[in-house]
Amino acid sequence: MLRxxxxxxxxxxxxxxxxxxxxxxxxxxxxxxxxxLGVDPLKxxxxxxxxxxxxxxxxxxxxxxxxxxxxxxxxxxxxFQANVWNIGAEGQLTIGAxxxxxxxxxxxxxxxxxxxxxxxxxxVLGGMAWAAIPAFLKTKFGTNEILTSLMLTxxxxxxxxxxxxxxxxxxxxxxxxxxxxxxxxAIIPIILExxxxxxxxxIALFGVAIAWVVxxxxxxxxxxxxxxxxxxxxxxxxxxxxxxxxLTLMISGGAAGxxxxxxxxxxxxxxxxxxxxxxxFTAIIVAFLGRLHPVGCLFAGLLMALTYLGGDNAQIEMxxxxxxxxxxxxxxxxxxxxxxxxxxxxxxxxxAKKVTAGEGA
Amino acid sequence: MTEEIPRLELEGITKAYPGVIxxxxxxxxxxxxEIHALLGENGAGKSTLVKFIYGVQxxxxxxxxxxxxxxxxxxxxxxxxLGVGMVxxxxxLFDAMTVEENIAIGISKELASGDLNQxxxxxxxxxxxxxxxxxxxxxxxxxxxxxxxVVRCLLQDPKLLIMDEPTSVLTPQEVDELFVTLRALSxxxxxxxxxxxxxxxxxxLCHFATIMRxxxxxxxxxxxxxxxxxxxxxxxxxxxxxxxxxxxTEPGAPHxxxxxxxxxxxxxxxxxxxxxxxxxxxxxxxxxAGIAGNGQMELxxxxxxxxxxxxxxxxxxxxxxVGKSGPKIRRNAGMGFVPEERLGHGAVPEMSLWENAFxxxxxxxxxxxxxxxxxxxSVDYALNIxxxxxxxxxxxxxxxxxxSGGNLQKFIFGREILQCPGVIVALQPTWGVDAGSAxxxxxxLLDLAANGAAVLxxxxxxxxxxxxxxxxxxxxxxxxxxxxxxEEFTVEEIGLLMAGLSHDHQDEExxxx
Numbered sequence: 001m002l003r004x005x006x007x008x009x010x011x012x013x014x015x016x017x018x019x020x021x022x023x024x025x026x027x028x029x030x031x032x033x034x035x036x037l038g039v040d041p042l043k044x045x046x047x048x049x050x051x052x053x054x055x056x057x058x059x060x061x062x063x064x065x066x067x068x069x070x071x072x073x074x075x076x077x078x079x080f081q082a083n084v085w086n087i088g089a090e091g092q093l094t095i096g097a098x099x100x101x102x103x104x105x106x107x108x109x110x111x112x113x114x115x116x117x118x119x120x121x122x123x124v125l126g127g128m129a130w131a132a133i134p135a136f137l138k139t140k141f142g143t144n145e146i147l148t149s150l151m152l153t154x155x156x157x158x159x160x161x162x163x164x165x166x167x168x169x170x171x172x173x174x175x176x177x178x179x180x181x182x183x184x185x186a187i188i189p190i191i192l193e194x195x196x197x198x199x200x201x202x203i204a205l206f207g208v209a210i211a212w213v214v215x216x217x218x219x220x221x222x223x224x225x226x227x228x229x230x231x232x233x234x235x236x237x238x239x240x241x242x243x244x245x246x247l248t249l250m251i252s253g254g255a256a257g258x259x260x261x262x263x264x265x266x267x268x269x270x271x272x273x274x275x276x277x278x279x280x281f282t283a284i285i286v287a288f289l290g291r292l293h294p295v296g297c298l299f300a301g302l303l304m305a306l307t308y309l310g311g312d313n314a315q316i317e318m319x320x321x322x323x324x325x326x327x328x329x330x331x332x333x334x335x336x337x338x339x340x341x342x343x344x345x346x347x348x349x350x351x352a353k354k355v356t357a358g359e360g361a
Numbered sequence: 362m363t364e365e366i367p368r369l370e371l372e373g374i375t376k377a378y379p380g381v382i383x384x385x386x387x388x389x390x391x392x393x394x395e396i397h398a399l400l401g402e403n404g405a406g407k408s409t410l411v412k413f414i415y416g417v418q419x420x421x422x423x424x425x426x427x428x429x430x431x432x433x434x435x436x437x438x439x440x441x442x443l444g445v446g447m448v449x450x451x452x453x454l455f456d457a458m459t460v461e462e463n464i465a466i467g468i469s470k471e472l473a474s475g476d477l478n479q480x481x482x483x484x485x486x487x488x489x490x491x492x493x494x495x496x497x498x499x500x501x502x503x504x505x506x507x508x509x510x511v512v513r514c515l516l517q518d519p520k521l522l523i524m525d526e527p528t529s530v531l532t533p534q535e536v537d538e539l540f541v542t543l544r545a546l547s548x549x550x551x552x553x554x555x556x557x558x559x560x561x562x563x564x565x566l567c568h569f570a571t572i573m574r575x576x577x578x579x580x581x582x583x584x585x586x587x588x589x590x591x592x593x594x595x596x597x598x599x600x601x602x603x604x605x606x607x608x609x610t611e612p613g614a615p616h617x618x619x620x621x622x623x624x625x626x627x628x629x630x631x632x633x634x635x636x637x638x639x640x641x642x643x644x645x646x647x648x649x650a651g652i653a654g655n656g657q658m659e660l661x662x663x664x665x666x667x668x669x670x671x672x673x674x675x676x677x678x679x680x681x682x683v684g685k686s687g688p689k690i691r692r693n694a695g696m697g698f699v700p701e702e703r704l705g706h707g708a709v710p711e712m713s714l715w716e717n718a719f720x721x722x723x724x725x726x727x728x729x730x731x732x733x734x735x736x737x738x739s740v741d742y743a744l745n746i747x748x749x750x751x752x753x754x755x756x757x758x759x760x761x762x763x764x765s766g767g768n769l770q771k772f773i774f775g776r777e778i779l780q781c782p783g784v785i786v787a788l789q790p791t792w793g794v795d796a797g798s799a800x801x802x803x804x805x806l807l808d809l810a811a812n813g814a815a816v817l818x819x820x821x822x823x824x825x826x827x828x829x830x831x832x833x834x835x836x837x838x839x840x841x842x843x844x845x846x847x848e849e850f851t852v853e854e855i856g857l858l859m860a861g862l863s864h865d866h867q868d869e870e871x872x873x874x
Contacts, residue, residue: 217733217734217736218732218733218734219723219729219732219733219734220732222716222719222734225709225712226709226712226720229709229710229711229712230704230705230706230708230709230710230711232700232702232705232706233705233706233707233708233709233720235667235688236665236667236688236698236700236706236707236720236721237688237689237720237721237723238666238687238688238689238690238692240687
């Protein structure tokens with residue numbers, strides 16, 4: 001019989017080490033899985049995790065993929081720390097992309113240095129607007145934000161589908177459900193020649209720095225942490241829970257909307273039926289893998305981006321199914337949660353204890 | 362008599378939790394018919410030992426002999442079969458069920474079948490524990506609820522009855538009634554293990570006392586031959602300094618005023634506040650006595666601003682009406698609060714002490730700069746609290762939950778008092794706090810009042826209230842009795858008020874007599 005027993009004092013450093021254990025265990029489990037599939041495990045791991053980073057182009061691509069993950073994850077971390085569970089970042093990303101992309105289409109062929117900032121702001125507002133719905137429902141009627149935010153994701157995807165099948169369809173696009181290609185002023189600038197690395201990465205790094213300062217040094221972060229750890233202490237200090245629900249949903253929705261706009265105006269360059277390969281959901285794993293800490297989210301975002309690249313590479317090089325990406329992401333989360341449990345608890349064998357008591361007798 | 366076999370004998374019981382030894386080589390004997398006190402401050406290891414006897418927890422080493430026979434009690438069921446009954450400090454009763462139904466689900470099937478109703482009536486009559494098996498639990502007082510637990514144990518013909526802090530929820534009169542029952546049981550040969558930190562009660566009731574400190578048995582005594590003070594000193598291992606009232610000063614103008622406050626509780630089983638009015642004057646301590654669950658929590662929430670009322674003038678500080686204002690505004694008006702729960706309400710358990718100092722001191726101690734936390738200022742403030750209020754901690758970077766109850770309570774008091782509040786409201790200020798820290802906290806409340814603050818103490822602990830209060834009032838079912846000078850009250854009178862027997866009632870009885 002197995003039992004979990006709470007460890008006396010939790011080791012602080014172990015909390016930060018557990019993601020590394022999770023990564024190593026994922027590697028090992030992945031190799032076992034490949035071996036069972038009849039694939040050379042070492043070659044598979046190299047193809048998956050090393051080869052994508054062999055070239056400058058590959059590293060640039062890693063940053064490109066990490067940009068939305070990091071942005072969304074730091075936004076979500078604010079909410080998660082306050083026990084506000086926004087699961088609908090994918091929907092907020094979609095609406096943000098539509099708002100930012102809509103500005104680009106509205107001012108098609110307008111060359112103004114203000115267009116890009118305008119698009120980004122519109123993207124943030126779009127994401128916020130979508131997150132405002134669960135915020136309103138929760139503060140007004142006590143609705144569970146997990147359900148509302150998740151369900152709104154599918155509504156958001158339908159809005160996207162409607163727009164590109166109808167009003168926003170490219171008139172010269174041979175009836176494909178896509179918007180027209182954005183003009184140059186609406187494309188986010190490339191910061192490294194010959195690659196796709198764009199200014200969005202700089203925005204993400206800024207986001208990390210700002211989030212870090214707000215979380216550790218500012219009253220906003222303090223309130224969020226208190227309300228997450230001890231809601232009664234928050235009301236004792238006079239922090240208002242409703243304010244925090246609104247604030248965190250606006251931060252996470254805005255960050256997701258920003259990431260959406262950066263996607264459509266960066267790597268994609270137009271509005272297409274599938275804007276994101278599930279960045280909004282993967283960012284949840286990133287947030288937890290990064291310990292809800294902005295810097296942690298940065299590294300976790302890079303790692304998750306690597307699983308996307310590795311999955312693509314494994315498909316091309318070794319004919320492995322694309323599902324491998326999902327398997328790796330799932331294993332990472334699983335091992336992380338397992339390591340966390342073991343940091344907090346020790347495993348005891350229930351039967352063994354009786355024997356010790358008996359020996360004393 | 363001397364050759365008698367002990368009912369229960371423990372030898373060398375040791376139990377270690379990760380990082381702490383809860384019981385170290387504990388040995389004790391309980392004879393048949395003996396009322397045996399287990400004395401110790403919080404965290405001394407009493408509960409761990411009791412859990413072991415009741416089969417809830419296993420020891421790492423040591424032996425247990427039941428009526429001379431060595432055995433292992435693997436679980437509470439086995440304990441009950443042997444004849445060990447336990448009345449817990451917190452009741453496990455279902456409010457929506459009757460007394461009989463509640464008793465039936467807590468005992469074995471054989472016992473529960475047949476004429477349970479009649480047997481409940483018999484047992485309750487035999488031992489003077491009036492209890493109607495058909496009443497619903499939510500209609501009962503706390504004392505009556507405790508009787509259910511006692512009757513439930515008695516139905517199982519116990520040979521050893523364990524009682525964990527049984528009187529903390531009772532009025533003085535109910536305590537007397539309980540003692541009559543316990544003495545009757547003792548005469549029938551039932552052993553009783555009585556856990557409490559109320560020393561006068563132990564002196565009155567118990568035949569023998571085992572005193573524990575830091576997981577070890579440090580002493581034993583015959584309570585009748587000791588004084589409460591000497592037993593307290595054995596518990597602490599140090600001399601007790603009782604608080605002193607500073608020279609009597611004339612109280613000033615009313616500073617915290619509550620007028621005609623009525624509030625329906627938001628909880629199903631909460632207590633409505635009915636027409637509560639009170640005044641705390643500058644320089645005085647007003648004490649509010651009462652059994653837990655009579656509206657103290659609700660009153661505290663209204664005073665602290667965690668619950669707002671529509672009429673702003675129902676609560677005022679000085680001339681400022683704050684009934685509709687939240688905690689921040691009240692703090693700015695000079696109020697300080699010490700809630701009942703230290704961990705999770707008064708302090709954030711996983712946050713460092715300096716962050717907890719910032720929690721309530723951010724504004725009044727000027728620890729914020731354009732929304733940013735002044736870390737150095739907060740650390741200095743926390744260090745100041747630690748040194749002025751004798752908080753034992755390796756450093757202010759350590760988390761609040763690493764402190765013992767007494768130390769954390771001193772920290773919280775220090776945090777509030779150093780903000781120089783004009784009014785301080787404290788709920789159960791020394792609940793579960795070691796005797797040394799409790800004396801320190803009471804002294805600091807008296808000093809605060811002497812410096813001109815209005816102090817309101819809401820507590821169940823009558824000893825504490827008599828020690829600190831200038832005037833006393835009693836809360837019962839959400840109603841507050843008119844406050845009177847503390848020295849005019851007798852314990853009996855307060856007990857009657859706590860039980861809800863109002864003055865008119867008494868007058869009537871007098872008239873009848």
